[in-house]
Amino acid sequence: MPSPKTTAVLATITTGLSALEVIGETAASLLGLTTFDAAAVHAFLAGVVAVVNAFKNGADGTLDPEAINAELDKLTTSIADNDVAAGVQLDEKFPPAPPVTPAP
Amino acid sequence: MNRLHRYPIAAYFLLVVCSALFATSLMASCTSSQRADTIHAAVISVDAARDGFVAWDRDHQQSLIDQSTSRDIGLKALASYRDQRQPIMDTFEVAYRALALAATQTDDPSLKAALSSAGDIVDAVKKLMGGL
Numbered sequence: 001m002p003s004p005k006t007t008a009v010l011a012t013i014t015t016g017l018s019a020l021e022v023i024g025e026t027a028a029s030l031l032g033l034t035t036f037d038a039a040a041v042h043a044f045l046a047g048v049v050a051v052v053n054a055f056k057n058g059a060d061g062t063l064d065p066e067a068i069n070a071e072l073d074k075l076t077t078s079i080a081d082n083d084v085a086a087g088v089q090l091d092e093k094f095p096p097a098p099p100v101t102p103a104p
Numbered sequence: 105m106n107r108l109h110r111y112p113i114a115a116y117f118l119l120v121v122c123s124a125l126f127a128t129s130l131m132a133s134c135t136s137s138q139r140a141d142t143i144h145a146a147v148i149s150v151d152a153a154r155d156g157f158v159a160w161d162r163d164h165q166q167s168l169i170d171q172s173t174s175r176d177i178g179l180k181a182l183a184s185y186r187d188q189r190q191p192i193m194d195t196f197e198v199a200y201r202a203l204a205l206a207a208t209q210t211d212d213p214s215l216k217a218a219l220s221s222a223g224d225i226v227d228a229v230k231k232l233m234g235g236l
Contacts (some may be wrong), residue, residue: 020134028178047109062139063143063144063203064207065205065207065208066204068200068203068204069146069200069201069204069205070155071147071150071151071200072196072197072200072201074154074230075145075154075157075193075196075200076193077157078126078154079158079193080162082158082165083162083165084177085162085165085166086162086165086166086169086182089165089166089169090169090175090178090179093169093172093175093178094172094175094178096175102148
């Protein structure tokens with residue numbers, strides 16, 4: 001059985017190769033893109049910030065499990081916000097019917 | 105037409121995830137703490153998948169509402185999509201929990217499980233974004 005270090009190195013190489021393969025495919029696809037999308041740009045910038053933070057955090061070699069769990073909380077909160085926003089948009093497009101009051 | 109042309113956010117998502125994976129893979133291979141850096145790389149890839157997914161989710165729900173011709177149809181479309189979305193949310197949770205666990209351990213199985221979970225969520229998000 002390979003040592004944990006060997007496993008980590010192999011995983012790193014595998015990940016890097018997979019990334020290279022998909023980067024090529026994605027770069028080719030992006031050449032056909034003309035749509036400017038603020039959300040996509042935001043996602044891209046978030047990725048850049050994440051990489052920069054990884055370099056910064058990786059300098060001391062520590063991992064904080066609580067910080068990892070906090071990332072999950074961000075997902076839950078953001079999706080809940082999306083659901084609320086979608087509900088508001090639906091109400092704006094199709095206002096809900098007023099409640100029916102019983103005839104006297 | 106290439107499927108990614110119709111889904112610009114999906115294309116950007118792939119670019120972000122792959123850039124993050126590539127950069128952090130290089131980082132991991134150049135430092136002494138292989139395990140910590142490998143977990144960092146996996147966390148970044150899952151974070152990138154999350155950010156791309158959140159942006160896509162917002163746009164997709166908006167498009168469902170735009171395509172709806174009545175309130176009932178809109179409500180049904182949103183409910184149907186959210187049912188499809190739930191397994192993705194569950195997979196994100198598994199991935200983050202596995203990474204948090206791996207960060208507290210030193211054994212090989214926890215690292216393998218965390219990396220597998222991280223790969224699973226990236227694949228699942230790509231599949232959902234490309235298939236809807």
